[in-house]
Amino acid sequence: MTRLFTVLLTSLGSKVVVALTGLGLAGFVVFHMLGNLQVFEGSESLNTYAAFLRELPILLWSARVGLLLIAVLHVGLTIRLAIHNRRARPVPYAVREYRKASMASRTMALTGGLLLIFIIFHLLHFTAGVVDASFSDRLDPRGHRDVYGKVIHAFQNPWFVVLYLAAQGLLGLHLSHGLSSSLQTLGLEHPLLNRLFRAAGPLVAGIVVLGNAAIILAIALGVLRA
Amino acid sequence: MNFTLKVWRQRGAGERGRFVIYPARDVSPAMSFLEMLDVLNQQLVLKGQEPVAFESDCREGICGSCSLVINGIPHGPDRGVATCQLYMRRFTEGTTITIEPWRAKAFPIIRDLVVDRGALDRVMQAGGYISSNTGGAVDGNTILIGKDRAESAMDAASCISCGACVAACKNASAMLFVAAKVSHLALLPQGEPERATRAKALMKAMDREGFGSCGNQYECEAVCPKSISVHFIAAFNREFLRATVAEPGPLTEIPSDPHAEFR
Ligand code: HEM
């Protein structure tokens, strides 16, 4: 056990865990977006899907606990790494010019930290329902929780639209560097596949952002109604 | 050519440093960057002032001792060269040139632009070598290896340990250095027997010396005077994972810092 910890607490060991948990979170984000797209199929489809996710308490809670564990590991280890990295250069450069480092790669801690705040807000909003008191949970005609109505209600409010779109921007930046970076951290690299690996981050990030933003904008612009 | 130099001056490790502005007049475009500094130092000495301390030795890009961050880029604006191979014709007439030392906790400043890169040596002492018996040396090419493998090993071995990768890294990580050293030996039959212990030992030594972790921004590759590829970092990551899984080693760990005596 101590041997495991000495490996995991080396900078590379920690990075490997950050990469694996990051990929796990990325996988979740992709499926989350795909699930959300059912809003375009109408209230019945989305509400049935939402009910299905909640049907099996074992599934629901193991997914919740699993995601929480992954998130805690990801955030905890990145904070630890970030502190070490700050300490590694106590005196900053007066002049600094970057040749390769992308905007996204330079702001990982910032986008990550803001994402954390957003995720907490998002859970309080849609999962716990404590943010927006103007909407109280109700049932649709088939007896399912009316998730569809809740989503429509939320994005008819311009403040939520702006906030959620901004969060998509953060997620896009974080993922676009994070995904490709985690492949390199895990040693997944090959002369024939490098282009694919380096494009994977921006590509997946772009798809997730487009998918989620489409939902928000469709409701905000009145394409989707209650 | 004429320039304004903004040079970092610091008397010692614990002291406060600051930038001092010097004019550089009538610089020949054919001068190397270090020759331009030599001229500046001559003028300072004639004026009875303390010359600017900077490091150099071979002045042909092979020893790795020259180490200046020029306008925010380690080894300056040209790619694939060390500071000593940089020429003044590369700069725009009349501009200000900012000169800083490598900045990292693991590289304490000795004076002005000279830093102590002993941390890299201590990383090497942790396992960046092969163990061999003394006595009659084995014939050079007794163990044959493929051309491709030899070329890859040579690419990694071209590291001159200048520390520019650390200087360029946002996290002051020495991963490109460590990766090059580990890969160079792991690719060769002589390095094979100790590759697992070497990968783990160098990793721990890098952390111990206070370098940061790799953020995969690839700035290191972009400033390396030997253009060593970050492909070696991925290879080292695999090497470390392989070592951890396949050769976890004995339960009793070697003492954490076997070279404490050299500190
Ligand atoms: C949906 C949420 C998230 C996803 C999909 C995600 C994904 C990723 C991925 C794939 C990486 C790359 C790992 C590597 O370079 O090896 C990463 C790195 C990182 N993540 Fe996240 N992450 C998420 C949330 C967060 C949060 C909430 C934080 C808050 C602190 C955070 C902070 C970081 C930091 C600082 C890094 C950079 C680590 C480094 O380069 O040393 N992430 N993330």
Ligand code: FES
């Ligand atoms: S002085 Fe030797 S590499 Fe520059």
